[in-house]
Amino acid sequence: MGKLVTLKFSDGNFEQGFVVTIQIGEEGALPSSEIAANLPPSMELPKLYDAWQSLYLKIGSTTRLSADANAVTNVSFLEDCYDAAEKLSEQLNQWLRSPSFLPARELVSDNIYRTDEVRVLLQSGNPYLQKMPWHLWDLFDRRFTKAEIAIAAPSYSSIEPSQKHSDKIRILVILGNSEGIDIGADRTMLEQLPNAEVTLLVEPRRQQLNDQLWQQQWDILFFAGHSSTQEDIGRIYINETESLRMEQLRYALRTAVSNGLRLAIFNSCDGLGLARSLFDLHIPQVIVMREPIPDEVAQKFLRYFLEDFSSGTSCYLSVRRARERLQGIEDRFPCATWLPIICQNPAETPLTWSYPKQEKVTMTIPVPVLTKTSSPVLTPMIDISSPKPPSRNNKRTKLFQLPQTYLLLAGTALGLACFVTVLRPRPIVIASGGAIAAIIFGAWSWQIKKEFAWLNENNLLDRYVFASKLDALERKSLSTGMQWRRAKAWAREIHAYAEKIVEKEPDLTVDILETLITVLELAGQVADAIATIGQVKSENYRVVAQRRLQASYDRLQATHELLQNLQDQVLLLSLDRNSSNLKMELPAQLRLAIDTNKITLQANEN
Template sequence: MTKIAIFTIGQGDFKTGFPMGLEIREEGGNPLSEVMGKLPPSSRIPELYQIWQCAFINIKFVTSRMDVPKGTAKVAVPPTKEPLEKCQTSQEELKKSFKDWLNSESRELQKMRETFFTHLPDQFEEIRVFIQTSDPGLKKLPWNEWDIFERYTYAEIALVPPEYSRINLAPDAIAREQVRILAILSTAEDLNLKEEKQKLEGLPHAETFFPNPHEPAEIYDALQHEMGWDILFFAGHSSSSKMGETGEFFIRRDYGLSINSLKISLRKALSRGLQLAIFNSCDGLGLATELAGLNIPQVIVMREPVPGDFAVAFIKKFLQAFSEGKSLYVALKQAKDSLECWNKKYPGVCWLPILCQNPAQPPFTWPKLLKLPETRPVLVSPLLKPTPIWQEVKTLTGHLAGVKSVAVSPDGRMIASGSFDQTIKLWDLHRGELKKTLKGHTATVTSVQFSTEGILASASFFPDGTIKLWEVEGEQNKVELKTTLRGNDWVGLAIWSIAFNRDGKYIASGHNVDSTIKVWDIHREKIIATLRGHVWAVSQVIFHPKDGSIISSSLDGTIKIWDPEQGQLIHTLVGPSGWLSPAQAWFSRDVEVYSLALSSDGEILASGGTEDVIKIWRWGDRQLQQTLKGHSDTIQAVAIAPDGKTLASGGRDHTIRIWDLTTGKTQQTLGHSDSVNSLAFSLDGQTLISGSQDKTIKIWRWFPQGSSPL
């Protein structure tokens, strides 16, 4: 599992030193260790950096990406011996002094090293190292030269801003099946960007648009395009202010753009899913700082003026590795490592590419869009043991807003989906075709459920707040609205979740405003019980298949078990208990439980929420059995396969994780381009349905033979 090491460097200077803390955590998990320390004073480091910087810039780049004042001639001259030797010497001196500084004999730094090695024992594990600082001098230092990283094959550095927050997608954001790249190429006469353009045009599962650089308005229009972009790419000249606070990039020799001048357009692009900005140009830390102020997920820039031939070689290597499925961090490290020979020509040049990360956003991944038709056979090498896999076989589109809930009919032929667009859609599961769109609700359809007899129930949020029962005749493709259940109390008009009991005679509903669970008699069309005890919204309700009790989860952090016949609370599974528990839950919102799932035999209960972990409970003794860690954000949905051995979970980190409940290990990671709101297994356990905020429903199928299709 990927580990994250966060070095947080506080306010200080090279004369007095810097306070520094180290936190190590599993991706999506709780901290494994935290230790505080201090970087000692070293006035020599910034001096040596300036010496190397000047020597590096004085090398005559064959095709520099550094902008020069208008009228200054650029001479394409290979590096001469004297400047090259001076640059080599200054690079070695800086590297040695930097290592000595970080290898200080101070007790605090030694403890930090020991903590790092103790909690990161696997040298082949992917490690994301965050350097969190606002100091412009620290941002430029070659942190990858710190010898504690030498033993790790997949450790890569990213700069992290002191302040950041998560970006929420706009309601009109459109789901994309290919990587969309907006590529801005400078027209400067001294640059040859042909190879970069060819590489961008040849990327798999991607479409690239090149706006006309002679029409600046076209760049603004493109950034605001309703389809959105995944990657913003620029190649050309750029520069940053002295303190690295602002930057500018030049699409023409006489026309530059600042991040501030594009702020509105960039915010729209970010709200529509922009994940990564790449500035393959000089001196880009100012650009990265300004983009960090907009909370962009990731930026790759060059820290100093960069030779044009190296810039081309780097971007080709990086895009090749990234588009082949390597993680963003591993692709960046492999690209730099593969270009080590360039340090002979330009000493220290491999220090220049740097990733800047917003930790509130998951790293962007290049999608693998391999479709696996049901009818094609699978080839398995006789020398390899086949590995079972889950594979996407169909993406269903048609909803105009995010999908809140999905359900599979008991005969396994149909999918129902409820959406923020206030509609319910019925789909043929095997053909992946839309059968019917049901209208009638006047608010978000928050929950859809089938009874064992095939009756479809749908519930909606405020101001509708009704439950509708639909009789679905799949063979004849007929749907009839049987009845609408509506309470008398207006505060109940906000339903988050519904569930049928085992014989389909009763429905339980979980409510937002009054934090109650209501039990409805379907035939009498009335509420027969109102269960009170939660102090925040009830996020999910489930009937136990054997004893008929109701299990409910809430944003107050509790899971409660109720006797619906007696209208009594039986047990509080997690959260505050005792006579003060309502007050405690009211004032503590650190933990919110969003999702529940129960195994078909009723013996295993799973829950997920804002803790980014899934908790597995034994029903018999109501005890916590295991905790599954892997997600990096709130878990919105959990589902247990009918065999009770497999669990699926989905969350705001856009991923679906498949877990082996026997071992507690992740078997596979799938996903969407936005939050996963709902999951449902088919009755045979061979198909998984996922509904997402990206407006799509995906059908995943289990292939026991694994491998690749013909």
């Protein structure tokens, strides 16, 4: 069972600081721990958010913002947007590391394991608090990788839904005003969902939409098209001539919630205003986009989210995975990972995708992708005995730690004694024998040290060797910028996980080394692709380079997540050595990562 963390911002503002109550407990149970902490004033954070938002809105892309929104295209805005995003992220984490808030961080760290699936609810009515990029909070971004943060209204209540009449997930899809955007991909994806009953309304009239919400039972409401927020009021554009405020659908939506509506997804722009308008209706869960979203980003998020969610992954974890996968296109759409956000009614539990009993479910995805699996199918494997890696405290083996050295010395001494005995102990005999023994031992020492030098230079389990090879890739391709820094950080963290895995399970050394080789090759392809994108003039070649960059980037991230999970499994295995099934899965998971990495590498070479 997962964990639930609630942060209640009861009093304060950015000028005076905030009082925060933190509660932690198991899902479906009362909180088991609670503490109050303070966040100090930080007048810089709203200013930094406004600065980032201003730059983001100036970037020209085809977005799902209302059709009268103007965008300015300028390449320089991309770097400016990256810089503003980095400043905001650093200031936010510095604020959350304040000494007065340290008890809250310690409470979370003491009550959550890295393997826990965690829902984090931020309950506040402050608009700037809701807008902050909470997904970049280092505590949950780096340490608890199965956590996702959602926004919750300060006041809420539950609604008892009526009895469900169908085993299938019933989805009402509204494809609204699509002027200037392509919503066909959304439609294709939704029509292929497993165990789902999908009703499509294409540019409906207001009365038609109202009737569907009143007369039918729906589990999910999905809207794709234009939307906007005007004076903090959300508005959707349902066709070419009509737009609606959420207030104008108030009674219909309230009835839909009473009839069982559990999740509303607005794959459109500027969605926080929509979410605030829906808070009063107590919809259990809403997924929106915090800022204007490019059309391609909207479609990719939908595809990634539905792949995981419809296969049984929880809604929160599906959102996190889909959001993080958007990082692969941030070279063209900066801060794409910032856009999706969950708004949660704390009185309700998230929807799960259900299947009829004994039904085998298959799903066809329009675009083939490599998906991550937590329990891969095991294939027959040959049992290979791997040599134990060198101790971390003695990585550079010394000559006199080898038993062969002492055997050689003993043999040389015995040979010298026999030589002197046969030729009698005269000075010239002793000198000649000593010289011969010295030559033999010197030759042995030189050969062994040369071999050790080669091994140390190429031992990828040595962190210094691995880091030097990463640095060499950076120097060779002259790669810089946020994308390369992230790829490099992933590679280094992968190596740290690999060290810990081999330390606990030496039998995995061979597979771990092969994994590290593929990681270096993927990092090399990332570096080369970044350099190529900056140099080529032809748009066709640029697209090819961007495609290769995204493929290698996604595989690095997937390998990072896999090694992190494997490290946790190995630690669990060290506590329970009787977990034979878990130990059998480790090599299979590594082989899956290696094979998938090689497929990506080979595809990028062609």
